[in-house]
Amino acid sequence: MNASYLSILASVADELAARDPSLSARLRAAAAKIEAAPPERRDRIAAALRVLDPRLVTLPATPRGPVLGMEVILCETYPRAMMHVQARLVLGESPAEVTGLTAREAHEYLSHVIDSAISPAEWLLRSIPSEDVVNVSLSARNVPVARWIVARFRDHAQRDALLRERVERGPHGEEVRGRYVDRLDELTSADLRPSVRETFDRAARRLTASLERDLRRAKNQAVLASTPRWWRPVRCAVLLDKPGLLAAEGREMRHCVAVYVPYVRRERSVIVSIQVHERRGGVDVTHRSTVEIDREKIEVRQHKGRDNTEPPALCIAALEVCLQRWRKR
Numbered sequence: 001m002n003a004s005y006l007s008i009l010a011s012v013a014d015e016l017a018a019r020d021p022s023l024s025a026r027l028r029a030a031a032a033k034i035e036a037a038p039p040e041r042r043d044r045i046a047a048a049l050r051v052l053d054p055r056l057v058t059l060p061a062t063p064r065g066p067v068l069g070m071e072v073i074l075c076e077t078y079p080r081a082m083m084h085v086q087a088r089l090v091l092g093e094s095p096a097e098v099t100g101l102t103a104r105e106a107h108e109y110l111s112h113v114i115d116s117a118i119s120p121a122e123w124l125l126r127s128i129p130s131e132d133v134v135n136v137s138l139s140a141r142n143v144p145v146a147r148w149i150v151a152r153f154r155d156h157a158q159r160d161a162l163l164r165e166r167v168e169r170g171p172h173g174e175e176v177r178g179r180y181v182d183r184l185d186e187l188t189s190a191d192l193r194p195s196v197r198e199t200f201d202r203a204a205r206r207l208t209a210s211l212e213r214d215l216r217r218a219k220n221q222a223v224l225a226s227t228p229r230w231w232r233p234v235r236c237a238v239l240l241d242k243p244g245l246l247a248a249e250g251r252e253m254r255h256c257v258a259v260y261v262p263y264v265r266r267e268r269s270v271i272v273s274i275q276v277h278e279r280r281g282g283v284d285v286t287h288r289s290t291v292e293i294d295r296e297k298i299e300v301r302q303h304k305g306r307d308n309t310e311p312p313a314l315c316i317a318a319l320e321v322c323l324q325r326w327r328k329r
Contacts, residue, residue: 006234010033010035017283019204026053027130030049031044031302032190033045033091034046034049040166044074044168045090045091047074047087047090048074048086048087048088048089048090048091049087051074051083051084051087052087052088052091053058063177067313069264070294073086073164074086074087074090074251075089075090075248077089077097078110078111079109080111080113081110083228085099085110086230091270092214094106095110096108097144098143099120100120100142100143101120101124101143105120105124106120107277109123109314118142120146121140121141121145122139122140122143122146124146124147124150125138125140125142125146125149126140128149128150129152129153130154132153132159132164133153135184135204136163136181137168138181138184139184139185139326140184140185140187141185141188141189141233142188142189143185144189144192145187145188145189145192148183148192148199152196153208158196161180161196161197162179162180162181162196164179164180165177165178165179165180166178166180171289178306178307179196180196180200182307183200183203183254185202186203186254187198187199187200187203187209189207190202190206191203191206191243207251211248211251213247214244214247214248215245215248216244217244218242218243218245218247218248219244221243221244221321222239222242223240223241223242224242224261224264224265225241225264225265225266225267226241226293227239227241228270230268230298230326230327231326232325233323233324234322234325236274236275236276236318236322237272237273237274237318237319238272238273239270239271239272240257240264240271240272240273240290241264241271241318242259243258246258246260246261246264246271249273249294250273252288253288253289253290253304253305253306253307254306254307255290255304255307257271257290257292260292267295268295269292269293269294269295269301270292270293270294271290271292272291272293272322273289273290273291274288274289274290274291274315274318274319274322275289276290276312276314276315278314286316287312287314287315288306288312289304289305289311289312289315289316289319290303290304290305290306291303291304292303298323298326298327300319300323303315303319304309304318
C-alpha cells in the first residue's frame with residue numbers, strides 16, 4: 001500500500017465528511033494507523049480494519065498471504081481463530097485481551113480450538129469432568145461467570161448446592177421447583193459471590209428490579225394490537241398486549257414469550273398470563289402459566305409453565321373455563 005493510496009483514502013474521507021461524519025472519521029483513523037505501520041504490514045492492517053468494520057470498503061479486502069481452507073490468514077500465529085479475533089491480534093491486542101483468559105489459557109484456546117463457535121467461556125466449562133454434569137446443560141455469559149462455575153464444581157458442597165432440587169416460594173407465594181444449575185444463564189459478573197445461594201439471591205434481586213422497571217414502563221406504552229373481539233375479562237387471566245408486559249412475563253417465567261411482540265402486533269397471536277391463587281397450609285400460593293392463543297380460531301397454540309415446563313394442573317383447568325367463556329358469542 002503506497003502513499004498515493006493513502007491520499008486517495010483521505011480524499012474519500014473528505015467527500016464523506018458532510019454525508020457520513022462517523023464513517024469519515026473512521027476512514028481518517030484507519031489511514032493514520034496504516035500510515036504509522038511498517039510498509040510490509042500495511043496491507044494486513046488494512047484488511048484487519050476492514051474485517052472489524054465492513055463499512056471501510058475502500059480498504060483492501062485481504063492481504064497477500066497464506067490460506068487456511070477458503071480464508072486468507074491474517075494472524076499466522078493463530079490461523080484457526082475467527083477472523084475478527086485474528087484482526088484484533090493483528091492490530092496489537094494480546095491474546096489475553098481478546099479472549100478474557102490468562103495468557104497461558106488464551107494461547108491454548110486459540111491454538112487448539114478447532115470449532116470457532118466455541119467461546120472462551122464455553123471452553124473453560126469443558127474442564128469440568130463429564131461425570132459431574134450428567135443431565136446438566138452448562139452455560140455462562142462470560143469468562144468470569146465460567147470461572148465461578150468451574151470453581152463451584154471443584155468443591156463438593158457447592159457442587160451439591162448447584163445440583164440439588166429446591167422448592168422455594170416465588171412471587172405471590174408461588175411454589176417454584178428447580179435447581180440452581182438450570183439458572184446459570186441468569187448470572188452476570190456483578191452477581192458473583194463465594195456462596196451459591198447468595199449469588200443466585202443477588203441475581204434474583206436484580207432480575208426482580210428489572211421486571212418492575214418493565215412493568216412501570218408498560219403502563220405508558222401503547223397496546224400492540226386491538227383487543228380480540230372475543231376477549232372477556234376473567235379474574236385468572238391477564239391479556240399481555242404491551243411490550244413491557246411480555247418482557248416482564250418472559251423474565252418472571254423464564255421463557256422466550258418476549259419475542260412474540262411482532263406476532264401480537266400483526267394480530268397473529270394473543271398472549272395471556274394465567275394466574276390461579278390457592279390457599280395451601282395457611283400460605284397463599286399462585287400457580288402461573290403462559291398461553292398463546294390463535295386470535296381467529298380461539299384455540300390454544302402453546303401453554304407453558306415456568307422454564308417452558310408443563311403448566312400446573314390448576315392453570316390447565318382455569319384456561320379451559322376461560323376458553324369456554326371466550327367462545328360464547
